[in-house]
Amino acid sequence: MKSEGGFEIYEKVPAGGPEWTTRRENEALRELEPAEKIFGHSFLREWQFLNKEGEEWEAFAANPAGQRYLSQRIAAREKAYKRTLEEFTRELTDLANRHPDKLEIFFEAYAERAAAFERPEQTESEAKKEATGKIINSYKKGVPGAGPDFLAGILKQRELEIKTAKEALKPEFETYREKLIAELTAASKEGARSDSETRREPRPDSGRQAAERKQIPVSAEIVKERLLNLRIVFVDEIAVDLKEAWGDYAKLANTVRISTRVPRAERWRVFVHEALHAVSGQVEVAAESAGSNNHNFVFHDQIKFGLHFDKADRPGPSYLSLWWLNEAVTQNLTDRFAGQGKESVEQKLAALLVSKGVPAELFEAAYFENYEAKPRGEHRLPQTKRLFEAADKIFGQGFLMQLDHYLRMKSRGVDKKDRKYVIASIILEWQDRGDQFPQMVRALSEFDFEGLRSRRQDKRRK
Numbered sequence: 001m002k003s004e005g006g007f008e009i010y011e012k013v014p015a016g017g018p019e020w021t022t023r024r025e026n027e028a029l030r031e032l033e034p035a036e037k038i039f040g041h042s043f044l045r046e047w048q049f050l051n052k053e054g055e056e057w058e059a060f061a062a063n064p065a066g067q068r069y070l071s072q073r074i075a076a077r078e079k080a081y082k083r084t085l086e087e088f089t090r091e092l093t094d095l096a097n098r099h100p101d102k103l104e105i106f107f108e109a110y111a112e113r114a115a116a117f118e119r120p121e122q123t124e125s126e127a128k129k130e131a132t133g134k135i136i137n138s139y140k141k142g143v144p145g146a147g148p149d150f151l152a153g154i155l156k157q158r159e160l161e162i163k164t165a166k167e168a169l170k171p172e173f174e175t176y177r178e179k180l181i182a183e184l185t186a187a188s189k190e191g192a193r194s195d196s197e198t199r200r201e202p203r204p205d206s207g208r209q210a211a212e213r214k215q216i217p218v219s220a221e222i223v224k225e226r227l228l229n230l231r232i233v234f235v236d237e238i239a240v241d242l243k244e245a246w247g248d249y250a251k252l253a254n255t256v257r258i259s260t261r262v263p264r265a266e267r268w269r270v271f272v273h274e275a276l277h278a279v280s281g282q283v284e285v286a287a288e289s290a291g292s293n294n295h296n297f298v299f300h301d302q303i304k305f306g307l308h309f310d311k312a313d314r315p316g317p318s319y320l321s322l323w324w325l326n327e328a329v330t331q332n333l334t335d336r337f338a339g340q341g342k343e344s345v346e347q348k349l350a351a352l353l354v355s356k357g358v359p360a361e362l363f364e365a366a367y368f369e370n371y372e373a374k375p376r377g378e379h380r381l382p383q384t385k386r387l388f389e390a391a392d393k394i395f396g397q398g399f400l401m402q403l404d405h406y407l408r409m410k411s412r413g414v415d416k417k418d419r420k421y422v423i424a425s426i427i428l429e430w431q432d433r434g435d436q437f438p439q440m441v442r443a444l445s446e447f448d449f450e451g452l453r454s455r456r457q458d459k460r461r462k
């Protein structure tokens, strides 16, 4: 999947052919199953073949088609095995440097093999710790920390573990699906569209209180449609970079991915959070452009996803994301359906907007709003518009966009996992500066816009 001009390109297929519509989905799904990428079957398959075991070997051995053929195959496999081992080592080295924690998970449970081998006199936990540390350090330096037999043994066990976990989790999450459909349809109301209701005098209160009191502005039909069609897959989190703790939601494939290591106590909560992303209001755009040789490109992009906006002309000065507000509202709703959790910094920042007068119900109305084809002149996302207008009225024109830009500005060079500190510092700044805060945010983000613009023009001149 490439990115071109801000769009993700999903396909380049002959226009009108049968693949025209199905390719995009396949492409999105392929992205979802990379568990084999690192701890892949290919390494294990080669290893099994060379050690004359596994299904593939049995199939060969059962066929008396000739020793010559078999020995040729083994020679070919030996080459492939060496290549796979090199790749595998490279990938582990990469993982050791980028995510040593993941490699630790991978080796920890099995390190006693190495430990028993090296120093039988140590206690088990000491030995494990030492052996794991040794292996990881060696991979960090690019020196393979364990032999092929050892790795193949770990892979075999890991594969079995993941398979067992997947089988156990599947029925459990199916019951969560049923449960959430029942709870969301019971709380659903169509009412967000009625003007008389949203025009009633808004009472400033925290988003959390409002969520407890209110029904949710989404129809039972949408809840059922999205949740019944939702794919739930379980992945080895070591091999897959999940976007959130224990899980994530892939919007274009309508798929929730859950780590096979998700603790029992967290499961319902994790599912509710990710599934709410699926139920949230979405706007997807697809654009065609003619290519050469009767091949056309089709671009797909989701420009609204709950309250997360993804404008195609990223990442210019007018780019709007609001990912943090989307997470805040998702988490407020999760608290309502899965029980109160620890308040996140995103929730705190959203609650600050509410405490300054943005009506809490507007966040949910905009969050659940889907694009609707409306007659000319009518706004296609009236609830979303209303939220922005409410913020404009209180904080000044364009405030949400400026705040979003300010956050992005302060996040430059900050690790994704440390973004929470950036949000926390913004909350403190707002509390300290009070009513002067919006003014400061406007001035700083405009100053930065200018910088961005001139940097872009310089680039173009070159």
Ligand SMILES: [Zn+2]
Pocket (backbone or CB within 6 Å): 244, 273, 277, 327, 330
């Ligand atoms: Zn989320």
